[in-house]
Amino acid sequence: MDTLSRPLELDWDTDACARVPYRLYTDAAIYERELERLFYRNHWCYVGLAAEVPKPGDFKRSRIGEREVVVTRLKGDGISVVENRCAHRGVQFCQKTFGTTKTFVCPYHQWSYDLKGNLIGVPFRKGVRQGDVVNGGMPDDFELASHGLTQLAVEVWNGVIFASFDRDVEPLRDFVGPEVGAYFERVFDGRELTLLGYSRQRIPGNWKLMQENIKDPYHPGLLHTWFVTFGLWRADQQSQMIVDARGRHAAMVSRKNDGGRSDAVTSGVTSFKENMVLHDDRVLDVVVEPWWNGPTVTMLTLFPSLIVQQQVNSLSTRHIQPNGTGSFDFVWTHFGFAGDDAEMTRRRLRQANLFGPAGYVSADDGEVIEFSQRGYAQHGDLATVCELGGRGQGGAEHNVTEVLIRSMYGYYREVMEL
C-alpha cells in the first residue's frame, strides 16, 4: 500500500464533487496511487489501432501510464502487448517506434523473445566450454518459461486495441458499458480503418485536465471562436451528455447548427466573431455521412487515457500518456475508413486543421490546461468550482453543464479512496 506524503485532508465539499481540490493535480503521492489504481489495475487502456500493425510481425511502441509497451501483430490475427522491459536486467529493449520483426532481442545480452513475449533463447545458458571445463551458465533449474516479458491482457474491439497489466480485469465491453459503448460502435462498427497520421504534443498540465476538457461541454462555445461562430459546438444546440453506470466514461453528443448571432449564446461572448468570413472555406466543407445518424459530433472519454473524436468529418483517437503530476504527452492518431474516396480523405485532412497542437479549436485547449496547472501550483489547499448544471452526477439532455466532470470525480474518489 502506498503512503501519502501528508494526510489527504481534502475538502471535497459535498458528495457531489462540485469542488475539485488543487492537490489532485500537484501531489506526487496522489499521482503514484493514480498510476497504480487507475492505469495498472482494474482498467483497460488504449494502446493503438489494429490498422497501425497490419501485417504479422508489425509492431509499434505505445504507453500505459508511465510504462512503455510493444504492440505486435501475431501470425494469424492475434495481437500481443508486452511491456518494453527485458526480463533479465530491465532494459527497454525496443527502440524503434514502428517496425517489423520475427523476434525481440534485447541488445544488452541478447536474450530473445517470441512475438508473444515468451523467452526463447539465452546466450551461454549451458555455460562456455574451455578445455575440459564448462564455465558459468545458468543454474540447472533456470526455466525459460519463468522469464518471459510481462504479457498484458489484450482485447481488440472493432479495430481498436486495449490492454491491461491486470490479467483479472473485467471484459472490455463490460468495462466500457452499453451507454458509451453504443457511441464507440457508432464510429468503430467493424469497418476497416485507414491510418492518416500522427500529431504529438507535450502539454505541461496534469493528465486529468485533458479528460476534464472533453467532459466539459461548457467551454467550446466560449473559448473556441470557430465553434461558436460557425455553429460547430455551442450552448444552443441539441445535445446529450451520456455517462456509464459508474461515471467514469462519457459521450458528449451534439448536432451542429448554422452559427451566427443568437443573443442567448453570443451576447457578450468575446470569442464570437459575427463578421468573420473565411477567405477559403474548404476547411469547413462538411459533408454528412450516413453512419452519423443525426449527431454531427461525438466526443468520447474512455477513462483513464483515451479520447475518441468525431467532429464533423474529422476522426481521431487521442492518447493521454502522463509524465508525473504536471505533464502529459498527447498523441493524436487521425484515421478514416477503407471505403473513403479521395475526396472524403482530402476533406478529413482539411478539417484536421481544426485539431491537434496547431488546430483552430484544439491549440488553445493545451494553452488553458497549462495555465490551469500554473494556478494549481500556486496554492496547496484551494479547490476548483464545478457547479454548472447543479451539483449532481449522471448525464444531461443539454450541454450547459459540468456534470460529466463531477461524475468522473465521483468514480475517482471511490477508487482512489480519497
Place this chain on the structure above:
Amino acid sequence: MNAAVTSISVEDRLRIEDLYAAYAACLDDARFAEWPDFFTDDCVYRIVPRENYDRGLPLATLSFESKGMLRDRVYAVTETLFHEPYYQRHIISGLLVRADGDADGFRVQANYVVIRTKAGALSEVYNAGRYLDRIADEAGTLRFREKICVFDSELIPNSLIYPI
C-alpha cells in the same frame, strides 16, 4: 541535388538568400499580416511531422492550399486563438538550390531552427526541421509556390500558433 547547384547564378542565389532572410524577419518581428505575401495565390503551405513525411502518411500539423487559407490563419493567430504570446527566432541555413525543372523558378531545401521565448522564461529550441520549398519567379519577384516544413521535433511543446 549536387550537380544542379552549379547551374544557379550567383545573382539568383543572393536573391533567394534575401527571400529567406526577409521571410525570417517577417515572422520574427511578428508582422503576420505580411506573411501571406511571401506566397503565390495557389500556394501550398504545410507543417508536417517528420514521422508522417517519412512514412508517407498524409496528415499535417497544418495544411493550407491557398493564400486565402494563409490569411485565415493570420486572422486566427491575431484574433481567435487564445495563447500565451511568445517571440520566435528563425535560424535558417544550408540552402540547397536548384532549378525547379517543372516550372520557372527554383527548388530549395534549407535547415531551420525556431527558438521560442515566452515572457519571463528561458529561450528554448521550439521546432527544428527543414524547408522543402518551390519558389516561383514572378516578374522578378520570388514567392513560395510551395513550402513544406518537415520538423524533426517528436513533440510539439504544447501548441504551435504562429507560422514557421
